[in-house]
Amino acid sequence: MRALFSKLITFLGTEPYRLVVALLAIVGFVALNAAYLVWVERKAAGRFQRRPGPTEVGPAGLLQPVADGLKLMAKQLIVPAGADATLFRAAPLLVMAPVLMGLAVIPFGPGLAARNLNVGLLMIFALGSINVMALMVGGWSSRNKYAMMSAARVVSQNVAYEIPMLLVVITMIMATGTTDLRQIVLQQAGPFWHWNLFRVWVNPLMPVTFLIFYICMLEETNRAPFDMAEAESELVAGAYTEYGGMGFGVFFMAEYANIVLGCSLATVLFLGGWQRPFGLLPGLLWFLIKMYFLVFSVVWVRWTFPRTQFYRLLNLSWKLLIPASLFTLILSAAMIKILRALS
Amino acid sequence: MIVNEPTCASAAGTAPRETFVLNLGPQHPATHGVLRVKMTMDGEYVLRAEPVCGYIHRMQEKMGENRTYAQYLPNTSRIDYLSAMTYTHGFVGAVERAARIVVPPRAEYIRVITSELNRISSHLVWWGAFLLDLGGFTPLLYAFDDREMILDLLEGITGARLTYCYYRFGGLYNDVDEAFLRGARQFVLHMRPRLKMYRALVTENIILRKRLIGIGPISAELCRKYGATGPVVRGSGVAYDVRKAEPYSVYRELDFDIPAFPEGDSMARYLVRMEEMAQSLRIIEQALDKLPDGPVMAEKVPRVLKLPAGDYCYAVEAARGRFMVRLVSDNKEIPYRVKLRTPCLSNLSLFEEASRGMLLADALALLGSLDMVIPDIDR
Numbered sequence: 001m002r003a004l005f006s007k008l009i010t011f012l013g014t015e016p017y018r019l020v021v022a023l024l025a026i027v028g029f030v031a032l033n034a035a036y037l038v039w040v041e042r043k044a045a046g047r048f049q050r051r052p053g054p055t056e057v058g059p060a061g062l063l064q065p066v067a068d069g070l071k072l073m074a075k076q077l078i079v080p081a082g083a084d085a086t087l088f089r090a091a092p093l094l095v096m097a098p099v100l101m102g103l104a105v106i107p108f109g110p111g112l113a114a115r116n117l118n119v120g121l122l123m124i125f126a127l128g129s130i131n132v133m134a135l136m137v138g139g140w141s142s143r144n145k146y147a148m149m150s151a152a153r154v155v156s157q158n159v160a161y162e163i164p165m166l167l168v169v170i171t172m173i174m175a176t177g178t179t180d181l182r183q184i185v186l187q188q189a190g191p192f193w194h195w196n197l198f199r200v201w202v203n204p205l206m207p208v209t210f211l212i213f214y215i216c217m218l219e220e221t222n223r224a225p226f227d228m229a230e231a232e233s234e235l236v237a238g239a240y241t242e243y244g245g246m247g248f249g250v251f252f253m254a255e256y257a258n259i260v261l262g263c264s265l266a267t268v269l270f271l272g273g274w275q276r277p278f279g280l281l282p283g284l285l286w287f288l289i290k291m292y293f294l295v296f297s298v299v300w301v302r303w304t305f306p307r308t309q310f311y312r313l314l315n316l317s318w319k320l321l322i323p324a325s326l327f328t329l330i331l332s333a334a335m336i337k338i339l340r341a342l343s
Numbered sequence: 344m345i346v347n348e349p350t351c352a353s354a355a356g357t358a359p360r361e362t363f364v365l366n367l368g369p370q371h372p373a374t375h376g377v378l379r380v381k382m383t384m385d386g387e388y389v390l391r392a393e394p395v396c397g398y399i400h401r402m403q404e405k406m407g408e409n410r411t412y413a414q415y416l417p418n419t420s421r422i423d424y425l426s427a428m429t430y431t432h433g434f435v436g437a438v439e440r441a442a443r444i445v446v447p448p449r450a451e452y453i454r455v456i457t458s459e460l461n462r463i464s465s466h467l468v469w470w471g472a473f474l475l476d477l478g479g480f481t482p483l484l485y486a487f488d489d490r491e492m493i494l495d496l497l498e499g500i501t502g503a504r505l506t507y508c509y510y511r512f513g514g515l516y517n518d519v520d521e522a523f524l525r526g527a528r529q530f531v532l533h534m535r536p537r538l539k540m541y542r543a544l545v546t547e548n549i550i551l552r553k554r555l556i557g558i559g560p561i562s563a564e565l566c567r568k569y570g571a572t573g574p575v576v577r578g579s580g581v582a583y584d585v586r587k588a589e590p591y592s593v594y595r596e597l598d599f600d601i602p603a604f605p606e607g608d609s610m611a612r613y614l615v616r617m618e619e620m621a622q623s624l625r626i627i628e629q630a631l632d633k634l635p636d637g638p639v640m641a642e643k644v645p646r647v648l649k650l651p652a653g654d655y656c657y658a659v660e661a662a663r664g665r666f667m668v669r670l671v672s673d674n675k676e677i678p679y680r681v682k683l684r685t686p687c688l689s690n691l692s693l694f695e696e697a698s699r700g701m702l703l704a705d706a707l708a709l710l711g712s713l714d715m716v717i718p719d720i721d722r
Contacts, residue, residue: 049484145365149387149703224478225550233373233476234704306550307478309704310387 019115026103033260034253035065041299048303075245083242084141091138092243092250098127098134099257106264107182109274109284121169121179124265125162128220131258132158135222135229138251139239150238153310154229157219160317165216167325168209171332172269175202185273195272201339203332210270212325214294217262219313221255224302228310263294362390365703369398373476373707376717380694380710382703389706392698394691396720403722407681412438412512412648415681420506422685423719425468426662427507428454428461428497435510436591437657437668441650442512450514450639451593456527456630457497457509458592458659459623463534464493465662466616466623469714473613474545476711477554482545489537496526512648513641527631531624538621546617555610559709561697562607569693573664573686574619575713578612580605585660597629609712616714649676663687663714687719 012021039054039061046053054061079085105120107113117123132154139151175196176184188195197210219226230238240251267273267290274283308316368379377398383391403422407415419434420427432454439446446454467490471483494504500523501507501516509516545551566576576583582603586594602618604611650672658667664686671680690713698706 045480049481050488051484145363152386227478231478231704233478234707236372303481305479305548306474306554307704308550309554309702311702312553 022113022115023100023104026100030100030103030257030260031253034256035069037256037259037295038068038252039065040296041302044296044299045303048300069249072246072249077245077247078242080143080242083143087137087141088242089247091134091141092247092254094134094137095131095254096250096257098130099254099261102127102261103257103264105181106261106268107185107273108264108287109282112274112284113182116180116182118178118180120181121173121184124261125166125169129158129162131220131254135239138243139229142239142242144242146235146237147239147241150229150231150235150241153235154222154239157226157228157310157313160314161216161219161321164212164317164321164325165220167322167329168213168216169269171203171209171325171329172196174329174336175199175332181268181273185268185275188272188275190275192272192275192277195270195275197270197272202335203328204335205328205331206270208324209328210266212321212328213266213270215316215321217266218298218301219317221258221262221298223255223259223298225305225308226313227302227307228313231307233307259295259298260291263291263298266294267291361385367392369395373710374717375472375715378691378715378717378720382706384703387703389698389701389703392695392706394694396688396691398721399718400721401718404681404683407678407683409677411676412650412678415678416511417506417508420503420508421718422683422722423661423663423666423687423716424505425465425716426461427505428458428509429659429661430666431508431510432458432592433657433659433661433666433668435512436659437655437670438512438648438650440657441653441655441670441672442644442648444513444641444644446514446641447638448593448635449518449637450641452630452634453515453519453639454510455592455594455597456519456627456634457500457507459626459630460493460497460527460530461507462662463620463623464490466620467493469616469662470541473711473714474551476707477551479545479551482541485537485541489534492526492530492533496523496530499523499526511640511644513644515639518639524631524634527627531628531631534620534624538617538624542617546613552610554705554708555608555613555712556606557608557610558705559609559697559701559712560607561693565693565696569696570689571664571686571693572689573661573714574612574615575664575690575693577601577603577615578712579607580611585658585665589658591657591659593630594626596633597626599626599629609708612712612714647676649674650678658684661686663716663719664690683722685719685722687715687717688722691715691720 012018042064043053043061054064057063057067079088102124104115105113105117105123107116135154136151139147139154173179176187178184192198197206200206203209222229230240235241240248243251267287271290274287276283276286362383362385365382365384366379367382368374369377374380379395379398381393381395382389403418406418416431416434419430422430467486471486474482497507498504500519501509561575561579563576563579563581566579566581572583580603582601584601585591587601599622602615602622604614650670652672652674655670655672656667658665665684666686667684669682669684670678673679694710694713698709701709
């Protein structure tokens with residue numbers, strides 16, 4: 001039995017099968033996360049609002065996501081009259097697919113990545129841009145004015161926020177000298193002040209850079225206070241207005257999957273990935289702790305702040321975040337030069 | 344202070360513009376009821392917002408004209424369901440003025456206490472719902488937590504939580520008990536630190552301030568044009584309040600201020616309501632101290648009222664503004680005419696002019712700051 005098991009492991013470890021297993025694991029991870037982050041969010045929101053949150057289905061409402069999922073799956077998929085049926089159906093998939101692919105290059109632990117690409121960081125951002133297109137397609141094809149306005153918002157908002165985010169990423173690429181996420185984590189080995197967040201000798205404004213990244217991530221995932229695309233009190237449900245059943249469900253899951261991806265990336269880039277601050281617990285667990293801490297902060301922000309206006313959101317990006325991220329970019333370029341000249 | 348105010352470029356007529364009509368409501372999360380606003384939009388800019396009323400019209404005035412005064416009394420709780428006490432006060436006051444009924448002082452003081460409690464609960468609902476409009480979800484639950492205390496108090500003496508119908512011609516349905524008086528005092532002590540907390544957590548939040556300051560300015564002139572009253576006109580710098588302008592009940596004997604902010608923007612209206620809650624607490628405290636003993640019902644109020652022929656008016660300050668009842672009697676058991684002057688209709692009327700050229704999100708913040716109760720518009 002034991003021999004059979006180890007044979008199976010080695011069999012699954014060979015290349016094409018290993019990838020299939022890893023991708024299945026990622027799909028499972030994302031589905032589980034999406035389902036249970038909804039539960040976490042509802043529970044947390046309940047606590048913030050002095051109420052218990054879901055309690056009825058299962059112990060502490062733990063089966064609520066299952067019940068919700070079953071309900072959504074049982075619903076009819078309605079394509080509104082006059083809508084572009086193909087694009088309308090394709091949009092949720094287009095939102096979901098890039099997140100799954102992006103997670104494939106995230107190193108969750110030492111040697112625990114579905115695919116270790118030397119351009120992993122670039123791949124995530126290349127795929128991430130599809131997300132915008134997908135929301136736009138969803139909004140545009142539903143033939144609904146609210147969805148249309150939401151689609152227009154999504155585009156201008158994401159254009160505005162991809163720039164500072166990419167500037168931050170370039171800063172990080174310069175500081176680490178690689179786009180390989182595994183290498184980036186390996187460089188941060190050692191005590192926690194080796195994490196990129198505290199590497200102030202490369203870039204004295206590293207915490208600011210992290211903050212810019214965090215704000216852009218909130219924005220890219222369309223989370224409050226930047227949830228312009230889904231601004232409930234203005235655009236009803238924005239691009240999702242016409243979606244029902246699992247079409248909406250997939251959008252919803254993709255939102256949480258995006259948060260997981262964004263927080264994983266922040267963990268890898270700034271918080272040392274699987275590196276442990278002190279020698280307890282395995283690396284994977286530390287990765288998850290850091291990531292879920294960030295995820296929780298995202299939830300926390302949502303239930304604390306009101307929504308901003310759309311033009312202020314754009315102003316924040318063009319007038320503050322882009323200059324600030326450009327400044328940190330130039331600053332760290334200069335610091336790297338100086339450090340190299342000194343050594 | 345207006346920072347980065349967007350300019351409506353194509354609305355100025357420089358580019359050929361393509362407009363579309365956005366049908367906001369009658370089912371929309373921001374209208375809090377069945378209000379429909381037909382918006383002509385240029386992109387995200389509102390060119391014209393035309394409110395369409397009548398989705399919940401119940402012929403309240405006509406109903407008044409075919410039933411006796413006592414039969415109509417419960418209706419008054421259902422016009423503006425959030426300030427049922429004050430609305431009943433308006434109707435009861437008009438009948439008492441016409442029939443020359445003198446209400447015992449204890450009843451008047453209790454009317455003031457309950458009306459002010461009702462005003463606070465109404466403002467709390469507005470506060471929570473308004474922040475919901477702005478995308479802040481959590482304050483609503485805090486507001487409802489406080490409101491729950493008021494509803495429990497009022498339930499204890501009236502038996503109802505929303506549509507009280509507690510005032511009767513000549514006094515009250517019944518006297519208040521010790522539990523209510525104790526509870527009201529406790530509530531005042533509870534609410535003051537809460538208001539402080541709300542100021543620290545919400546009013547001073549940078550996102551909220553940016554969303555409200557300088558947004559949706561309404562001038563005193565505009566208020567006069569459309570007859571806007573209540574916090575809307577006080578947010579435009581006019582300290583008009585029926586409780587001071589035409590003092591009714593025992594408001595003359597109580598010491599309170601009328602908060603007014605001259606800026607006229609959404610923030611001013613917000614601050615007026617927040618300050619009014621503090622003033623209502625002051626009024627409740629004083630009224631509890633001064634509460635005299637005695638009966639709560641005037642003697643010899645006839646079972647079937649026949650008002651002497653004539654035309655009678657009585658106005659009260661409801662949570663949303665001036666509520667006036669006009670009764671025309673031809674000496675029968677049933678009034679010849681019941682006219683209800685409700686604040687929300689006038690306050691909504693100025694929305695079309697005030698919202699021109701605004702962004703959708705700002706226009707909805709403006710609509711929220713007007714504090715609409717839809718049955719009060721439609722009656």
